[in-house]
Amino acid sequence: MIAVDGIAKTYQGHVRALDGVSLSVSEGEFTAVVGPSGSGKSTMLNMLGTLDRPDEGKVRIRGLDVDKLDDRALSALREQWIGFVFQSFHLSPRLTALDNVATGLLYSGRRRSDRRGLAAEALDRVGLADRKSHLPHELSGGQRQRVAIARAVVGRPPLLLADEPTGNLDSASGEGVVELLHDLNAAGTAVVVITHDPDLADRLPRQVRMRDGRIVADSAATSETAVEGGVGV
Template sequence: MSVLELAGAGKEYAGGVVALRDVDLTIGAGEDLAIVGPSGSGKSTLLHLMGTLDRPTTGKVHIAGEDATALGDDALSRLRSRWLGFVFQQSYLADRLTAVENVAVGLLYAATPRRHRRRRAEDALDRVGLGHRRDHLPHQLSGGERQRVGIARALVNQPALVLADEPTGALDQDTGRQVLALFRDLHAQGTTIALITHDPIVADTFSRRVEIRDGRITP
């Protein structure tokens, strides 16, 4: 079963700037893939279309079989919160919220009842090995731990697909390896993962590799 499918997807910005051209890409349930390309190749634009954070100018984006390009903003937000989780280069944690409270924020958009949020957030932190740090504030956590909280927040809704944009880019080499090891563990547990990177060494740790150059998927 495909979790995500792009068919002929393209993106053109004002002034005739074409960021993506005729992208066909299918991600099956249980896959782990890296999308790799140099700066300016269209990786971030592709991620935004995959994550329904932006709409394609041409083509279609299907999430779990549903045509996301045909949905209104409210329905699209519900689809995104149900099926997708996001991990970015920066963890974007709220300074005044504890680790578990930051993770629970991800449940607000899914309309999860308040009484269930903390337990589910604690479970997500346990999955990334941070159950013992759940009541710590972001400034009390290391860079790698903050990124793990961000990953837990992406997992808390049990998404069909986790999209990660350069998640090791702001980390030192050793911490980056630990985060990649966590992604491998999560994939082994059944999580479908698509990770954007410019680093071929990072890409080589994934089972499938997709290259993008000048806005096109290369053969």
């Protein structure tokens, strides 16, 4: 579905955030990208989500070279294919849960009534059908993150990128969000979770471990090696 090949990124001050990283994510895959602070995880998410461009290397979505797209075409591609969830919920405090989710379709060309109808369906998917008219301050942290996830998936993108989605939540709320991500993945959405929590990463089918801007381990590669070597499945 999406692949980065030999990407590198250096920020002001000669900070090498990514150093020749290659990674591909297949349709329907559930992957954790894990590592300590400063390992390059969030920069990796920005590259996978086409929010930033690498200094070196290639990013491809469904085989399409992102580098050849102008900003307008890139925005359209992002809107169609990728949903984003961040540690901070980024909800508008003056909008209800329903209208916050509907903003995920603001540039889709759909009528307002259609956007709100799809937003209601998305809230139902994340278990908040009875919270549509609530403002963010009337919701718990876990519920606000569910609203943010509903907004990310309201257009049913095939790929969801989640950056520390449980970072601001207590353990019970965080567990509910992880279960929701599993449910979305089971329904066919590819999910990539960026996390510093090794326990969370170990619960996901694939773990990609980063340090100092490089991938140092990938359980998918380890599994393929084991199969090729005849070390049973």
